[in-house]
Amino acid sequence: MLLLDHVSIGVPDLDAARPFYDAIMEALGVSKVYDRVDAIGYGARCSADDVQSSCLAVYLDQSPIATNRRHWCFKASTRDQVDSFHRRGLATGGRSDGGPGVRPHYHEHYYGAFLFDPAGNRVEAVCHAGEPADPPISR
Numbered sequence: 001m002l003l004l005d006h007v008s009i010g011v012p013d014l015d016a017a018r019p020f021y022d023a024i025m026e027a028l029g030v031s032k033v034y035d036r037v038d039a040i041g042y043g044a045r046c047s048a049d050d051v052q053s054s055c056l057a058v059y060l061d062q063s064p065i066a067t068n069r070r071h072w073c074f075k076a077s078t079r080d081q082v083d084s085f086h087r088r089g090l091a092t093g094g095r096s097d098g099g100p101g102v103r104p105h106y107h108e109h110y111y112g113a114f115l116f117d118p119a120g121n122r123v124e125a126v127c128h129a130g131e132p133a134d135p136p137i138s139r
Contacts, residue, residue: 004054006045007072010061011119014040019092020117021058027084028076028125030056071114071122078127079111085125086113093118 011017018040022032025042033055034041043055056072076082083100090096097114104110109130115123 006055008057009121010059012062014060016118023088023092024085027088028081065120073124076125076127082113082125082127089115
């Protein structure tokens with residue numbers, strides 16, 4: 001069962017966020033579905049014929065982004081996608097909060113990477129599929 005239908009992330013500067021989210025969503029194989037003055041969207045909304053989709057909206061929002069434990073985690077199909085998510089996020093204004101690697105404290109095959117977007121929102125990509133002989137890394 002998919003838990004979330006859609007999620008929204010607020011940023012104070014959409015022009016700074018756009019290249020970052022374009023890059024990390026493309027790395028995860030997610031299409032941009034709209035690009036407006038006040039928001040950009042990725043993925044696909046559910047419908048009566050498609051109840052498995054989900055979408056992300058990145059909205060222009062001048063509210064302060066404070067340090068907290070909130071973050072958004074996106075599913076990756078492969079570990080290469082997680083690597084690309086992290087690499088491309090760094091190349092487009094993101095900051096690392098933990099490079100790609102196995103995090104066995106979640107489960108033995110949890111392969112994730114963490115970034116802060118240009119505004120300071122924390123995002124993650126994770127692949128749950130296992131691969132043999134992966135050394136764990138600390139976060």
